Amino acid sequence: MVTTLRKLAAEALGTAMLLAIVVGSGIMGETLSNGNSAVALLGNTLATGAGLIVLITILGPVSGAHFNPVVTLTFAVRREIGATLALGYIAAQFVGGVVGVLVAHGMFGEVLLQVSTRLRDGSALAMSEVVATFGLVGTILACLRFRSASTPVVVGLYITSAYWFTASTSFANPAVTVARSLSNTFAGIAPSSVPVFILAQCAGAAAAVVVFGWMLHTPTTPFPVPVEADL
Amino acid sequence: MVTTLRKLAAEALGTAMLLAIVVGSGIMGETLSNGNSAVALLGNTLATGAGLIVLITILGPVSGAHFNPVVTLTFAVRREIGATLALGYIAAQFVGGVVGVLVAHGMFGEVLLQVSTRLRDGSALAMSEVVATFGLVGTILACLRFRSASTPVVVGLYITSAYWFTASTSFANPAVTVARSLSNTFAGIAPSSVPVFILAQCAGAAAAVVVFGWMLHTPTTPFPVPVEADL
Amino acid sequence: MVTTLRKLAAEALGTAMLLAIVVGSGIMGETLSNGNSAVALLGNTLATGAGLIVLITILGPVSGAHFNPVVTLTFAVRREIGATLALGYIAAQFVGGVVGVLVAHGMFGEVLLQVSTRLRDGSALAMSEVVATFGLVGTILACLRFRSASTPVVVGLYITSAYWFTASTSFANPAVTVARSLSNTFAGIAPSSVPVFILAQCAGAAAAVVVFGWMLHTPTTPFPVPVEADL
Amino acid sequence: MVTTLRKLAAEALGTAMLLAIVVGSGIMGETLSNGNSAVALLGNTLATGAGLIVLITILGPVSGAHFNPVVTLTFAVRREIGATLALGYIAAQFVGGVVGVLVAHGMFGEVLLQVSTRLRDGSALAMSEVVATFGLVGTILACLRFRSASTPVVVGLYITSAYWFTASTSFANPAVTVARSLSNTFAGIAPSSVPVFILAQCAGAAAAVVVFGWMLHTPTTPFPVPVEADL
Numbered sequence: 028m029v030t031t032l033r034k035l036a037a038e039a040l041g042t043a044m045l046l047a048i049v050v051g052s053g054i055m056g057e058t059l060s061n062g063n064s065a066v067a068l069l070g071n072t073l074a075t076g077a078g079l080i081v082l083i084t085i086l087g088p089v090s091g092a093h094f095n096p097v098v099t100l101t102f103a104v105r106r107e108i109g110a111t112l113a114l115g116y117i118a119a120q121f122v123g124g125v126v127g128v129l130v131a132h133g134m135f136g137e138v139l140l141q142v143s144t145r146l147r148d149g150s151a152l153a154m155s156e157v158v159a160t161f162g163l164v165g166t167i168l169a170c171l172r173f174r175s176a177s178t179p180v181v182v183g184l185y186i187t188s189a190y191w192f193t194a195s196t197s198f199a200n201p202a203v204t205v206a207r208s209l210s211n212t213f214a215g216i217a218p219s220s221v222p223v224f225i226l227a228q229c230a231g232a233a234a235a236v237v238v239f240g241w242m243l244h245t246p247t248t249p250f251p252v253p254v255e256a257d258l
Numbered sequence: 259m260v261t262t263l264r265k266l267a268a269e270a271l272g273t274a275m276l277l278a279i280v281v282g283s284g285i286m287g288e289t290l291s292n293g294n295s296a297v298a299l300l301g302n303t304l305a306t307g308a309g310l311i312v313l314i315t316i317l318g319p320v321s322g323a324h325f326n327p328v329v330t331l332t333f334a335v336r337r338e339i340g341a342t343l344a345l346g347y348i349a350a351q352f353v354g355g356v357v358g359v360l361v362a363h364g365m366f367g368e369v370l371l372q373v374s375t376r377l378r379d380g381s382a383l384a385m386s387e388v389v390a391t392f393g394l395v396g397t398i399l400a401c402l403r404f405r406s407a408s409t410p411v412v413v414g415l416y417i418t419s420a421y422w423f424t425a426s427t428s429f430a431n432p433a434v435t436v437a438r439s440l441s442n443t444f445a446g447i448a449p450s451s452v453p454v455f456i457l458a459q460c461a462g463a464a465a466a467v468v469v470f471g472w473m474l475h476t477p478t479t480p481f482p483v484p485v486e487a488d489l
Numbered sequence: 490m491v492t493t494l495r496k497l498a499a500e501a502l503g504t505a506m507l508l509a510i511v512v513g514s515g516i517m518g519e520t521l522s523n524g525n526s527a528v529a530l531l532g533n534t535l536a537t538g539a540g541l542i543v544l545i546t547i548l549g550p551v552s553g554a555h556f557n558p559v560v561t562l563t564f565a566v567r568r569e570i571g572a573t574l575a576l577g578y579i580a581a582q583f584v585g586g587v588v589g590v591l592v593a594h595g596m597f598g599e600v601l602l603q604v605s606t607r608l609r610d611g612s613a614l615a616m617s618e619v620v621a622t623f624g625l626v627g628t629i630l631a632c633l634r635f636r637s638a639s640t641p642v643v644v645g646l647y648i649t650s651a652y653w654f655t656a657s658t659s660f661a662n663p664a665v666t667v668a669r670s671l672s673n674t675f676a677g678i679a680p681s682s683v684p685v686f687i688l689a690q691c692a693g694a695a696a697a698v699v700v701f702g703w704m705l706h707t708p709t710t711p712f713p714v715p716v717e718a719d720l
Numbered sequence: 721m722v723t724t725l726r727k728l729a730a731e732a733l734g735t736a737m738l739l740a741i742v743v744g745s746g747i748m749g750e751t752l753s754n755g756n757s758a759v760a761l762l763g764n765t766l767a768t769g770a771g772l773i774v775l776i777t778i779l780g781p782v783s784g785a786h787f788n789p790v791v792t793l794t795f796a797v798r799r800e801i802g803a804t805l806a807l808g809y810i811a812a813q814f815v816g817g818v819v820g821v822l823v824a825h826g827m828f829g830e831v832l833l834q835v836s837t838r839l840r841d842g843s844a845l846a847m848s849e850v851v852a853t854f855g856l857v858g859t860i861l862a863c864l865r866f867r868s869a870s871t872p873v874v875v876g877l878y879i880t881s882a883y884w885f886t887a888s889t890s891f892a893n894p895a896v897t898v899a900r901s902l903s904n905t906f907a908g909i910a911p912s913s914v915p916v917f918i919l920a921q922c923a924g925a926a927a928a929v930v931v932f933g934w935m936l937h938t939p940t941t942p943f944p945v946p947v948e949a950d951l
Contacts, residue, residue, distance in 0.1 A: 033704050040704070044624065051654035060527035065291035065301060070527060070653050072304065073534065078650035084643050085631030089704060134620060135656045136613035151367035158365060162275065169316030181315050184414075188309035191301050192282035194366045242264050242271070242320060296753035296763055303766065382829035389827060393737065400778030412777050419771035422763045423744035425828045473726050473733070473782060495935050502935070506855065513885035522758035532758060532884050535765065540881035546874050547862030551935060596851060597887045598844035 031112065037090035038116050039123035041082045045094050046127025046206045047134070048078040053213030054135045067213060068190065076187030083179035092179075095200040096120055097232040101164055104236060117202075124206030132210065143208050143215030147195060152220075153227045155195035160231030162189060163199045165239040172243045201225045262343065268321035269347050270354035272313045276325050277358025277437045278365070279309040284444030285366045298444060299421065307418030314410035323410075326431040327351055328463040332395055335467060348433075355437030363441065374439050374446030378426060383451075384458045386426035391462030393420060394430045396470040403474045432456045493574065499552035500578050501585035503544045507556050508589025508668045509596070510540040515675030516597045529675060530652065538649030545641035554641075557662040558582055559694040563626055566698060579664075586668030594672065605670050605677030609657060614682075615689045617657035622693030624651060625661045627701040634705045663687045724805065730783035731809050732816035734775045738787050739820025739899045740827070741771040746906030747828045760906060761883065769880030776872035785872075788893040789813055790925040794857055797929060810895075817899030825903065836901050836908030840888060845913075846920045848888035853924030855882060856892045858932040865936045894918045 052074035056067030083092040091108075093099045096117045103113040132139050166185045170178040189197035198204045198216070204225055208218045216224065283305035287298030314323040322339075324330045327348045334344040363370045397416045401409040420428035429435045429447070435456055439449045447455065514536035518529030545554040553570075555561045558579045565575040594601045628647045632640040651659035660666045660678070666687055670680045678686065745767035749760030776785040784801075786792045789810045796806040825832045859878045863871040882890035891897045891909070897918055901911045909917065 033706075036704055040700070047620065048650055048654040051656075052650070055530075055653050055656070056527060059525075059530060061525060063290075063292060063294070063297065063525070063527070065287060065294070065297045066525065066527045066531070068286075068290060069297070069301060069304070070531060070534075072301075073531070074650045074653035076308070077538070077646040078654065081628055081643050081647045081650065084636060084639060085628055088631075088635040130620060131654070134613055134617040134654075136611065149367065151365055155365040158278065158361060166312055166316055169319075173319040174315060177315060181312055184308040185312045188279055188283070188305045188312065191286050191305035192279040192309065192362070192365075194282075194286070238271075242267055244264075294752075294754060294756070294759070296749060296756070296759045299748075299752060300759070300762060300766070303763075307770070380829065382827055386827040389740065389823060397774055397778055400781075404781040405777060408777060412774055415770040416774045419741055419745070419767045419774065422748050422767035423741040423771065423824070423827075425744075425748070469733075473729055475726075495937075498935055502931075509851065510881055510885040513887075514881070517761075517884050517887070518758060521756075521761060523756060525756070525758070528756065528758045528762070531762060532765075535762070536881045536884035539769070539877040540885065543859055543874055543878045543881065546867060546870060547859055550862075550866045592851060593885070596844055596848040596885075598842065 031115070034090040034112075035115050035119045037086045038093060038119040039126070041086045041090070041092055042094045042120045042123030042202055043127035043130065044082055045075075045079065046124045046203065047130045048074055048127075049203065050128050050131035050207065050210050050212060050214045051134055054131065054137070057213040058135075068196070071213065072187055072190040075190065076183045078183075079186055080179045080183035083182055087179060090116070094120060094123075094202070095163075096202050097160060097164065097200065097228050098167060100229075101168075101232055101236055105240075120202040121205060124202040125209060128206045128209050137212070141209060141211040141215075143211045143217050145211070145215045145220075146217045147220040147224070152195045153223050155193035156198060156224050156227035157231040157234070159189050159193045159195065159197035159199040160228040161235045161238075162231075163197075164232045164235035168235065168239045169243060195224070198224055199228060199231070201228055204228070262346070265321040265343075266346050266350045268317045269324060269350040270357070272317045272321070272323055273325045273351045273354035273433055273437075274358035274361065275313055276306075276309065277355045277434065278361045279305055279358075280434065281359050281362035281438065281441050281443060281445045282365055285362065285368070288444040289366075299427070302444065303418055303421040306421065307414045309414075310417055311410045311414035314413055318410060321347070325351060325354075325433070326394075327433050328391060328395065328431065328459050329398060331460075332399075332463055332467055336471075351433040352436060355433040356440060359437045359440050368443070372440060372442040372446075374442045374448050376442070376446045376451075377448045378451040378455070383426045384454050386424035387429060387455050387458035388462040388465070390420050390424045390426065390428035390430040391459040392466045392469075393462075394428075395463045395466035399466065399470045400474060426455070429455055430459060430462070432459055435459070493577070496552040496574075497577050497581045499548045500555060500581040501588070503548045503552070503554055504556045504582045504585035504664055504668075505589035505592065506544055507537075507540065508586045508665065509592045510536055510589075511665065512590050512593035512669065512672050512674060512676045513596055516593065516599070519675040520597075530658070533675065534649055534652040537652065538645045540645075541648055542641045542645035545644055549641060552578070556582060556585075556664070557625075558664050559622060559626065559662065559690050560629060562691075563630075563694055563698055567702075582664040583667060586664040587671060590668045590671050599674070603671060603673040603677075605673045605679050607673070607677045607682075608679045609682040609686070614657045615685050617655035618660060618686050618689035619693040619696070621651050621655045621657065621659035621661040622690040623697045623700075624693075625659075626694045626697035630697065630701045631705060657686070660686055661690060661693070663690055666690070724808070727783040727805075728808050728812045730779045731786060731812040732819070734779045734783070734785055735787045735813045735816035735895055735899075736820035736823065737775055738768075738771065739817045739896065740823045741767055741820075742896065743821050743824035743900065743903050743905060743907045744827055747824065747830070750906040751828075761889070764889075764906070765880055765883040768883065769876045771876075772879055773872045773876035776875055780872060783809070787813060787816075787895070788856075789895050790853060790857065790893065790921050791860060793922075794861075794925055794929055798933075813895040814898060817895040818902060821899045821902050830905070834902060834904040834908075836904045836910050838904070838908045838913075839910045840913040840917070845888045846916050848886035849891060849917050849920035850924040850927070852882050852886045852888065852890035852892040853921040854928045854931075855924075856890075857925045857928035861928065861932045862936060888917070891917055892921060892924070894921055897921070 056070040060067040086092045099116045102108040283302045287301040291298040317323045330347045333339040514533045518532040522528040548554045561578045564570040745764045749763040753759040779785045792809045795801040
């Protein structure tokens, strides 16, 4: 019971720190960059990628460091976490995310409670979220299959990359998406844009479960692929 | 047979993701940077380097994570992969690369089918591609010889560096080159510039096979090189 | 005795190098960036994060690489370092920090002795320092608990992230704070702003000792969290 | 004998690649950044740091990956490499460095043979080179003492940091210094400024041999430093 409490606390704390990082570094970038959004995004990316590596390293041994409802759902579907604990994780993630946004606002002297007015609509952004979440969940499944100890670094690098290669800057996380709707800053998203993002994220995760579930059912190959019977 | 299918799928998926990263982050950089190409290239570099580390880590155990016809050819020449499987790999890489460009265009709301008008001609760029591919193939051969587990990180760092130290921003990959001819964005290359790039890449790879093939036939030395019989 | 001298020398040298890095790269960034503070902060962040990884790697085996009075105090409270040695460490850190600022000024041709006029006041910055130090000490405690060998990289990445996600750019270190009050450059802090920063840092560290002390008392969990009795 | 040839070839090739990276990425940064030197230095830093990690990883097992006369001299003074082989290494480094500059010029369509007109004079820059080389040699000695396998990454991160925290952007290498005098681009240094740089580098290395030689003669300490007899 105490152990479960610690797991839930780790999920809440980790998601809170993640949102403080995402929103806080967004404000910092926007404030300092004189309107050059590429420079702001560089700082935002560096902070988020590095921060994720830290959070997954230090809280992974406690709770698994999901910090993301679609990741928890993925493990639930694969029966690697029980349904009740999964629900607890998801609740902790949503609560933690909102707290993290408040912390970011407090650190930057912003009004604590905000609602974003930044619309992020349209099929291109929805497709971005499908791709972003497909890649994220696939990365996690492959790391756990082949190189578990590298998971923190590889996931952090994935998000570093995805901030730039998707038009949505890769939310890929329903708890992050909802929390960011409560910040009218660089990282914000208008509440009306949230549902499509979450649907797209679920679709991407489901695709990853199918595609990577099939592809990873294969014996490990050393580098380079050895000679073998041809096609 | 199923295993071979998985390998081909991994090569296609990995090359598709690679092109989505290269082209997508190029569009993002160009869009956000107000014409400061150095800042755009920083974002493009960060996304590509980090993304390559991820892709090689997660798909390397399935297919070897070539994602590059000259890499596959190098292993074929060294008889480390059979000829038929090598052909399958190369086909998967070209198909995957084109799909990845379409995905990038879709994510950024661009017209899906494009042809680049960006000429990349001249002997300086050709020499850049020779050097870039020489270094890439040499890096891969040395990693496999000495530190196989570090291959994903070292290859990702090599490309991070090569984006900046070569005048061509280091394509170093025929499948990437062909696919990028189908994007009239930051990362594009006019079709008329493609053949020289591919020839230069093959020349660089061949030089690496000879030079590194000789140099790596040596016993491993610990740091620092120990006292020994002098010259 | 000689061993203790070496430890104190390592703390002084490491803290001196850290300040030379923080202040020197701040001057470099400010000088080169034509007033774009976001670009200056990117360089400052890159230098500090990379430098910290180096310093903790090379001096950690000698002294533990604290370089930070609140870190030494944390270990003293947890009875992992004796009181007298802890006092020696803290003295070495303050002396080293001041020397490092002088070295930075010397390298950039600045007047050696300066006093900062840059006020860093207000509750938002104080809260930033609480959060920054809470995260730093929590990161250190968790690394030592779970992945001791990764400590240098994870701490360096934490500071990389914290430079951007806190409004104060994350001093998180009383010796660094005092030393930076002696530099009227990018990294400076007016002496009148120092006491609140140090109080906030102590509060953040204390909170981390309590929260992480509780949370880390848990058996290590492999990725992902396994099925278990639900809530 | 063949083995020695391979070692010398590795030193020449590695130093050539290093100079191609330093000079090439400098030209790229200067060309693209519209006169924002901080952005140019960011690209130059990223390319050099990442490239060094690659080169030391892939050529370290062959030759030890010195690429730097003061590093070779350090090992000679410590009797870890014979005098004749050390001379061969140093010759290979100077020749390789010049070739690398020519390659960089070729890749960017520059006149091959140039002489820099960029003066880098004065005591502040000389002091910068003392500090830069002191840190570099100390980093190498400590890595070899405690964490040999991390040497490539830690040295690469050291240079990443030192590009920013020293006013000279950390040449820290006589072969690099001489070679850069042959490039009238971002990375160049006027020949008249070279001798003081080299003297400063030798002084920094000598100081590191003394200081780190003493400090590293200590038993390895786990994180954190354990309780022990106080001062």
